[in-house]
Amino acid sequence: MAEVILKNIKKVYPYVSGEKKKRKKGGEPEKKTNLQITDEGVVAVQKFSLDIADKEFIVLVGPSGCGKSTTLRMVAGLEEISDGELYIDGKLVNDVAPKDRDIAMVFQNYALYPHMTVYDNMAFSLKLKHMPKAEIDRKVREAAEILDITQYLDRKPKALSGGQRQRVAIGRAIVRAPKVMLMDEPLSNLDAKLRNQMRAEIIKLREHINTTFIYVTHDQTEAMTLGDRIVIMRDGYIQQIGTPQEVFNHPANLFVAGFIGMPVMNLFDAKLIREGQHYFVELDGHRVHLSEEKCARLAAKNVESQDVTLGVRPEHIDLAEDGVSARIDVSEMMGSSVHLHLSAGDRDMIVIVPTVDMQGLPHMGDTVCFSFKGNVAHVFSKEDDKNLEF
Amino acid sequence: MKQNSLSGERRTKVILQIVLAVICVIYILPVLTVVINSFKQNTYVKSETFALPNEESWNGLENFIKGMTFGNYPFWKSVLYSVVITVASTALILVFTSMAAWYIARVNSFFCKVIYFLCVFSMVVPFQMVMFTLSKTADKLHLNTPWSIPVVYLGFGAGLAIFMFVGFVKSIPISIEESAAMDGCGPVRTFFRIVLPMLKPTLISVGILEIMWVWNDYLLPYLVLDINEYRTIPIHIQYLKGSYGTVDLGATMALILLSIIPVIVFYLSCQKHIIKGVAAGAVKG
Numbered sequence: 001m002a003e004v005i006l007k008n009i010k011k012v013y014p015y016v017s018g019e020k021k022k023r024k025k026g027g028e029p030e031k032k033t034n035l036q037i038t039d040e041g042v043v044a045v046q047k048f049s050l051d052i053a054d055k056e057f058i059v060l061v062g063p064s065g066c067g068k069s070t071t072l073r074m075v076a077g078l079e080e081i082s083d084g085e086l087y088i089d090g091k092l093v094n095d096v097a098p099k100d101r102d103i104a105m106v107f108q109n110y111a112l113y114p115h116m117t118v119y120d121n122m123a124f125s126l127k128l129k130h131m132p133k134a135e136i137d138r139k140v141r142e143a144a145e146i147l148d149i150t151q152y153l154d155r156k157p158k159a160l161s162g163g164q165r166q167r168v169a170i171g172r173a174i175v176r177a178p179k180v181m182l183m184d185e186p187l188s189n190l191d192a193k194l195r196n197q198m199r200a201e202i203i204k205l206r207e208h209i210n211t212t213f214i215y216v217t218h219d220q221t222e223a224m225t226l227g228d229r230i231v232i233m234r235d236g237y238i239q240q241i242g243t244p245q246e247v248f249n250h251p252a253n254l255f256v257a258g259f260i261g262m263p264v265m266n267l268f269d270a271k272l273i274r275e276g277q278h279y280f281v282e283l284d285g286h287r288v289h290l291s292e293e294k295c296a297r298l299a300a301k302n303v304e305s306q307d308v309t310l311g312v313r314p315e316h317i318d319l320a321e322d323g324v325s326a327r328i329d330v331s332e333m334m335g336s337s338v339h340l341h342l343s344a345g346d347r348d349m350i351v352i353v354p355t356v357d358m359q360g361l362p363h364m365g366d367t368v369c370f371s372f373k374g375n376v377a378h379v380f381s382k383e384d385d386k387n388l389e390f
Numbered sequence: 391m392k393q394n395s396l397s398g399e400r401r402t403k404v405i406l407q408i409v410l411a412v413i414c415v416i417y418i419l420p421v422l423t424v425v426i427n428s429f430k431q432n433t434y435v436k437s438e439t440f441a442l443p444n445e446e447s448w449n450g451l452e453n454f455i456k457g458m459t460f461g462n463y464p465f466w467k468s469v470l471y472s473v474v475i476t477v478a479s480t481a482l483i484l485v486f487t488s489m490a491a492w493y494i495a496r497v498n499s500f501f502c503k504v505i506y507f508l509c510v511f512s513m514v515v516p517f518q519m520v521m522f523t524l525s526k527t528a529d530k531l532h533l534n535t536p537w538s539i540p541v542v543y544l545g546f547g548a549g550l551a552i553f554m555f556v557g558f559v560k561s562i563p564i565s566i567e568e569s570a571a572m573d574g575c576g577p578v579r580t581f582f583r584i585v586l587p588m589l590k591p592t593l594i595s596v597g598i599l600e601i602m603w604v605w606n607d608y609l610l611p612y613l614v615l616d617i618n619e620y621r622t623i624p625i626h627i628q629y630l631k632g633s634y635g636t637v638d639l640g641a642t643m644a645l646i647l648l649s650i651i652p653v654i655v656f657y658l659s660c661q662k663h664i665i666k667g668v669a670a671g672a673v674k675g
Contacts, residue, residue: 078568099574111565115587125573172573 002054002089002102002179002212004075009048009084011070011236014041035065035236040082044070045236048084057206057213059227061220062259067236068216069184075214076105076182089179104173105182108189110165112157112172118144119153122172143171146208147201163194170202174209183215187222199225220260224248232256250378254385257311257378263339265378266317266349270310272379272388274303281310281377284324284344291375297389298379308388309380314339314350316376319362323371328364338362342370421650428453428643435639449640454648457641460630465645468626471536472649475611475622476604479543483600484593487548491555492585496564506556512549517609525613534614536622542614543604551596558592559585594663602653623649 036043045067052058060068073079075086077098086093093101104125112121119140126136144150147167157165166186173181186202187195199222206213217223223230224244232239232247232255240252251257257265271282279290279298290298319340326344333355340351340362351370362368379388426442427435434447441447458465494502524542528534533542562585570580586593608624617625627645631637 076568076572078571098568098572099576103572105569105572107565107569109563109565111563111569113566113570113584115590128574128579172569 003087004050004052004180004212004214005085005087006048006050006052006071006075007085007087009045009071009074009086010043010082011045011067011074011079012038012041012043012082035067043236045074048238050231050238050241052212052214055210055212057215057226057228058231059215059217059223059229060231060233061217061223062233062239063218065235066233068218068231068233071233072105072182072184072214072216075180076103077101101180102176102178103180103182104176104178105184106166106169106173106186108185110157110169110189112165112168114157117154117156118149118160118168118171121157121168122153122175125172125176139175140171143175146174146205147171162190163198166190166198167201170205174205177209178211180212180214181209183213185217186215188217188219195222202226220262224260230260232259234259250387250389251311252387252390254309254311254380257380257387261313263314263350263352265311265313266351268310268312268347268349270308270379272298272303272306272308274298274305279303281308281374281379283310286324286371288372288377289374290377290379291373294374294377294389301388303388307382309382309385311378311380312372312376314352317349317351317370317372319351319353319368320371321369323369325367325369328362328366328368331362331364340368342368344370424643424646424650427640428647430640432638432640435643453638453640453644456638457627457630457645457648460638460641463621463626463629465626468621468623471620472605472622474536475539475543476601478537479540479547479604480597480600482540482544483547483551484597486544487551487596488555488586488589488593489581490548491552492559492581494552495556495559496567506552509549509552512546513553517546521609521613528614534616536615536620539611539614542610543600546610547600547603551600554592554596555589558589562588591663594660598657598660598663601656605649605653 036046048067048071050058060071062068070079074081075088077093077096081094088101088103113124116124122140122143123136126139131139140153141150144153147170149164149167149171152160152164152168157168160168166189169186183202187198190198203226215222215226227244229241229243230247231241234255240247240256242250247256247260251260251265254267258267268283273280273282273287277295277299279295280287281290282288324344326342326349328340329343329348330341332339332341335355337352337354340353342349342351380386381388423439427439429443429449430438430447430453431449434441434443438447443449490505494506528539528542533539566588567580567584570584575583606624607622608628611620611622612625612628615621615625621629623645627642627649630642630645
C-alpha cells in the first residue's frame with residue numbers, strides 16, 4: 001500500500017566490453033529496434049514520469065522492446081536507474097536494494113524454487129524475516145486458501161501445471177503483503193482459456209489484497225480489463241497515460257490508435273475541412289460533420305483545414321444506403337457479429353456488423369456503402385501522427 | 391520382400407549385440423582378472439592368469455593379509471591419506487568451482503571470459519607437461535603433505551568442474567535468483583540456499599568424477615608428496631616389491647581389488663546422477 005512516483009526515469013544499457021570499439025570501427029550497428037543508440041549505449045527507457053496512487057492498478061503495455069519490463073525491473077530494483085528519481089511511499093529508493101523496497105514481483109516464467117515445496121516457496125521470504133513459525137503458517141495457509149492451492153502445499157513445483165505454478169508465484173508474492181505488487185507478463189505462458197480464467201482471478205485478487213499493482217503486458221485485452229489506468233509505451237517513451245476508456249476513445253496518436261482495440265482501427269487518407277467553428281472530414285467525396293465536442297477541441301487548438309489521417313474503429317462503421325462504396329473481400333462470421341474485410345480503392349479495412357442488424361449475410365464480392373458518425377472519427381496529423389484534438 | 395528386410399534388420403541387431411558383448415567383456419576383463427588372481431597363489435597368477443582359482447591355486451585371504459602387512463609402512467596409513475586427500479580435494483573443488491562458475495556464468499565481463507577460457511584451456515594441457523615445474527613449486531609452497539596437496543588438486547580439477555558447472559548455471563533462469571533477491575537474499579544466501587541446491591545433479595556428477603580421479607591418481611602424489619612419510623594406496627601398491635624387483639602379484643592384485651571396491655560401490659550407487667548431471671544443461675527444461 002504505497003504511492004509510487006517515477007520522475008524522468010531513464011535507462012541506458014551501456015556497451016559490454018569490446019562492443020563500443022566494434023561500433024566505432026564498423027560504423028553504426030545494425031538496429032534491431034527503434035531504441036535510441038548513443039555513445040553511452042542503448043537507451044531503453046527515457047523521460048518516464050508517472051504518479052501511481054496508493055492501491056491503483058497500473059498496466060504498462062506496448063510491443064516487445066518498448067521498455068515496459070525494463071521500467072518494471074527498475075521499480076523492483078533489479079535494474080539500475082541511469083537517471084531520474086523513483087519514490088516508493090515518499091522515500092527515494094534509487095539506490096535501495098530490492099529486498100529493502102518492500103515490494104513483491106511475479107515473473108513471467110514463475111521463477112519458483114524447484115527444490116522447495118509449494119509451502120516452502122511461499123514461506124521463504126517470511127522465514128528470512130525471522131517471523132514466528134505460527135505466523136508464517138497462518139499467512140501461507142491464508143494465501144493458499146485465497147488462491148485455492150491448499151491441496152498442493154506439499155508438492156514440488158515440477159508436479160504442478162502451468163496455471164497452478166502461476167498461482168503459487170502469486171501466492172509467494174501476496175504472503176508478504178508488499179507495499180507494491182509487480183507483475184511481469186504473468187499470464188503470457190498460459191494457454192488462452194487459462195489466461196482468461198487467471199485474468200478474472202487477478203481481478204478478484206484485488207479485492208483481497210489492498211495494494212498498489214504495476215502490471216506489464218503486451219496484451220491489450222489484459223491491459224483494458226485489469227488496469228485502472230494504462231500506460232502505453234513505444235521505443236522507450238510513454239505514448240499515452242489514461243483510463244482504458246480514455247485511451248480507447250481518445251487515442252493520443254496513431255500508434256495508440258492502432259495498438260488499442262481489436263480489430264485494429266481503420267485508417268484512411270482524408271481531408272479535414274474547417275468552416276468557421278465547424279469541422280468536417282471528407283473521404284472520397286463523402287463529408288461527415290464532426291461532433292460538437294470534437295469541433296470545440298479542434299477550434300480551441302486553432303486547427304486549420306489540412307490533409308489528415310482519419311481513424312475509425314471497425315465497430316463504429318455502419319453499412320448504409322449512402323456513403324463510401326467498398327467491395328467485400330472476406331466475410332467472417334463470429335457468432336454475435338460478422339467481420340467484413342472491405343477494400344475501397346487501394347485501402348483495406350474491417351467493419352464489424354452485429355448479426356442482429358443484418359438482413360441476410362452479405363456475400364464476398366458484393367459492393368456495399370459505409371458511413372460513420374462524427375463523434376467516432378479521429379483525425380491525426382500527417383506530419384507527426386498526433387491526434388489533432390490534443 | 392518386407393520379410394527379407396525384417397530378417398536382415400534382426401541379423402544386424404544380433405551382430406551388433408555380439409560385438410557390444412565382446413567389447414563389454416574386454417572392458418570388464420582386467421577387473422575380473424584382478425578379482426580372480428587376488429585369491430590365487432603367487433605362482434599360479436603368472437602361469438594360469440585367466441583361470442578360475444581351484445583347490446590347488448586357492449590362497450584364501452592370504453594375499454590380502456600379506457599385502458596389508460608387507461614392508462614397514464602400515465596399510466591403514468595409506469588408506470587414511472587416500473581418504474583425506476580424496477575427500478578434501480573433492481570438497482574444495484566442489485565448493486570453490488561451483489561458486490566461481492556461478493560468478494563466471496552471471497557476470498558478463500571480459501575478465502570472466504578470460505578466466506573461463508583459461509579453465510577450458512587447462513583441460514587440454516597434459517599433466518606430464520607441467521609435472522616437474524609443479525613438483526618444484528609444490529615443494530617451495532609446502533604443498534607436499536596430504537593436508538595441503540588438495541590445493542594442487544583444486545588447481546588441476548577446476549578446469550573440468552568449472553566447465554560443467556558453467557554449462558548448468560547458464561541453463562538456470564536468472565529470474566529465480568532475482569526472485570530470491572526480492573525475497574530478501576543477498577548474494578551469499580542466494581548461492582547457498584537457492585543456486586547450490588539446484589546444482590545438485592552437477593555437484594554429484596562432478597564429485598564422482600573427481601573422487602575417481604583423485605582416489606586412483608598415482609603420478610601427482612608420487613611427485614609431490616614425501617614418499618617416505620606419506621603414501622596413498624596406489625603408491626603403497628607400487629612398493630609391493632621384493633628384492634631384485636620381484637613382485638608379489640597375488641598381494642598386489644589383492645590390494646588393487648581393495649582399492650577399487652570403494653570407487654566401484656560409490657560409482658554404482660550414484661550412477662543415475664552421473665547421467666543426469668552430464669545431460670543437465672544440454673537442453674532447456
